[in-house]
Amino acid sequence: MTALGLLYPGHFAEDDFPRIEQLLGSDIRVDVVHTDIGEDGPGVAALRELGAEERLAAGVAELRLAGADAVVWACAGGSFVHGWEGAQRQVRALAVAAGMPASATSFAFVHAARELGARRVAVGTTAPGEVAALLADFLRAGGLEVAGVRSSESVTAAEAATWGEEEVLALARAADVPEAQAVLLPDAALHTAAHVPTLEKALSKPVLTANQVTVWEGLRLADRRVNAPALGTLFTREPLVQA
Known part of the structure; x- marks a missing residue:
């Protein structure tokens, strides 16, 4: 049994994780501990407060007791707003x-x-432009080329959590550019676990979503590799995108 511990801010799209757990197989357990979000705002200040050390530390003891093998802060914005370092x-x-x-x-x-060998990526986010720019800077610091960024501007996490497949697909399509080798949807409040195959079929390229990559990262830390095509190209055994 491999147990993954996730620190997830608030209550928005956490029902993605039981779905992902089911698709991964019976020897993978995904434990979710919710952290306090404070103000549900899309701005830089709110995101920095979201990832404050004391907020994250509050959930750590519960994950240790659950027997987690690795822990992932299941939030992109509460991390990249601090810069790479x-x-x-x-x-x-x-x-x-x-x-x-x-x-x-x-x-x-x-x-x-x-x-996936995807060096050039496009980003679609519900965050405002100033936050999206920080994400682009973070990805560049990680060695990726950002071919384009599409922002929906000032959508709260609560609002993003109400989006269905149609809205998520529209965001992904708006973000995509021909030169991008993958499209990234970084909002952990978006329900995406059920939509990845549809997104990839529509865009004809890999689509990486927050909750999908969060679980994959936990598996990577635990030195596990799982073949689960229903979770997209990332969860197939062989990378399909070549640089």
Whole structure:
């Protein structure tokens, strides 16, 4: 049994994780501990507060008791707004507090894109432009080329959580550009676990979503590789995108 511990902010699209767990197989367990979000706002200040060390530390003890093998801060914005170095410090502090390997969704996107050989990516996000720009900077710091960014501007997490397949697909299509080798949807509040195959079929390229890459990153930390095509190209055994 491999147990993954996720620190997830608030209550928005956490029902993605039982679906992902089911698709991964019976020897994978995904434990979710919810962290306090404070203000549900899309701005930089709110996101920095979201990932404050004390907020993350509050959920660590529960994950240790659950027997997690690795922990992932299941939030991109609450990580990348601190910059590459700041996000690394955040993860290191989390690993020390948890006593296990740790990462965050922001790093998961970089690692997943590398896994697929996708050096040029496009980003579709519900965050405002200033936040999207910080994400683009973070991805570039991770060695990726950002071919385009599409922002829906100032959608709260609660609003994003109400989006269905049609809205998510529209965001992905709006973000996509021909030169991008993959499309990234970084919002953990979006329900995407059931939509990845549809998204990839519509765009004819890999689509990486927050909750999908978060679980994949936990498996990577736990040194597990799982073949689950229903979760998209990332969960197939062989990368399909070549640089």
